[in-house]
Amino acid sequence: MGRSCPPLGGMRMVGDGLAGASLRYSDGGRAKSRVFRPTARMVLNAVALTASAITSTACNGKGDSPKLIHLSVPQGALEASIAPEHGGELASLRVRIRGHWQELLYRGMNYSPAPGWTGKAPVLWPATGRNFPNPVGSAQQDALGWVFRGKTYPLPIHGFARDQAWEVTGQGACGNAAWLRLVLHDNSMTRSVYPFGFSLTSDYILGGETLYLRQTVHADTANDAAMPFSIGNHITFRVPLLAGGTGTTIATPATKEVLNDATGRPTGQIRAVAFDAPRALSDFTWIPAVPLSGYPQHGVFARVADASGIAVTVSHTEDTQPSGTPVLFNLWGDPQNGYFAAEPWVGKQNSLMTGDGAISLAPGKSFQWTVAVQVTDRKAPADGASTPPRCPIPETAGK
Numbered sequence: 001m002g003r004s005c006p007p008l009g010g011m012r013m014v015g016d017g018l019a020g021a022s023l024r025y026s027d028g029g030r031a032k033s034r035v036f037r038p039t040a041r042m043v044l045n046a047v048a049l050t051a052s053a054i055t056s057t058a059c060n061g062k063g064d065s066p067k068l069i070h071l072s073v074p075q076g077a078l079e080a081s082i083a084p085e086h087g088g089e090l091a092s093l094r095v096r097i098r099g100h101w102q103e104l105l106y107r108g109m110n111y112s113p114a115p116g117w118t119g120k121a122p123v124l125w126p127a128t129g130r131n132f133p134n135p136v137g138s139a140q141q142d143a144l145g146w147v148f149r150g151k152t153y154p155l156p157i158h159g160f161a162r163d164q165a166w167e168v169t170g171q172g173a174c175g176n177a178a179w180l181r182l183v184l185h186d187n188s189m190t191r192s193v194y195p196f197g198f199s200l201t202s203d204y205i206l207g208g209e210t211l212y213l214r215q216t217v218h219a220d221t222a223n224d225a226a227m228p229f230s231i232g233n234h235i236t237f238r239v240p241l242l243a244g245g246t247g248t249t250i251a252t253p254a255t256k257e258v259l260n261d262a263t264g265r266p267t268g269q270i271r272a273v274a275f276d277a278p279r280a281l282s283d284f285t286w287i288p289a290v291p292l293s294g295y296p297q298h299g300v301f302a303r304v305a306d307a308s309g310i311a312v313t314v315s316h317t318e319d320t321q322p323s324g325t326p327v328l329f330n331l332w333g334d335p336q337n338g339y340f341a342a343e344p345w346v347g348k349q350n351s352l353m354t355g356d357g358a359i360s361l362a363p364g365k366s367f368q369w370t371v372a373v374q375v376t377d378r379k380a381p382a383d384g385a386s387t388p389p390r391c392p393i394p395e396t397a398g399k
Contacts, residue, residue, distance in 0.1 A: 065111045071178040071206040080211050088166035088182045090121035095375050106236040106339035119236045122162035126229035129349035130157050130264050146352040153193045177207035177389040196227045207389040210374040221364040228358045230347020239335040245308030249278035252302035256294030281335040289332035302329050302342035303382040311378040316344040316371045324356030
């Protein structure tokens, strides 16, 4: 069983400045530490490694937990935990309210077996939603997968990245920010469902009131064709956000809803919508999901708020627009049972089959996508966060 996690607030990197600082973690109930030796490049422009905390632990308090790595900053009001071995996912996002830390994610740090949705914030790649290799009306119309060069490959909903163990390739701190880098490379399992060489890098950067997730997809130079994909994140919040909160609302400046048929395939039809003013979650049914598009160029965000007094704004930007009419937020959940997902997407259901909403990445090229999760007072402007802190994280390199 998982062990009870110590409070994250107050845990700090120890050591004299950048040189020889130690990373504290626990394994099997025994406290350990190892020397963290930053590169010369990381030393440049860094104020002091003691400014932020990076800790890892194998505890969680509920269920059999994977090892977690925690990010925090001194006197910060936000802390994050990441599970590299469990899909590289954000496992917890906690906010300090009136001196107490409270979880914002549904089933945050809870890996106990349970029916239904398991929550947290899984990485969605190389698919968002389902892909269907067979036509409607066929005996196998609901089978999942996709077709490439005449061969059908099985592919689960939302792809495979969330089911893979990711490698930790870097971690550090600069000024009042802390960061963690994870990478997933192609392997025999991924090639059996997705016949491409690739690297997918995730940089988690915690600074101030915002957690950033910057993801870079690199297509192997040895690929003999462009690599199609969609990308997203299934971040799922508790409803209400904090205990005792009521009247949870959603606001997002989408103008279009992408309509799907009963099987989950896009129909090609678009419906005009207006979610720019806060609307109560209780006013809608969010299962099946509501895929949204038609955002202003610099206003791709969704904001969840309630009477607890806080709001969470999820925003995102990408360096390449996919073809067609991509879904940029997918709203889904069951607020009456305590959860709601404002999923940032750059993609679409069935995009690997149709090309609509898919990014096509040529051999040797890269794609970058940044998601920001900002926690503020509900009265603060709802326009999303700016760029991540400029920490000296080594540049992402291709394979």
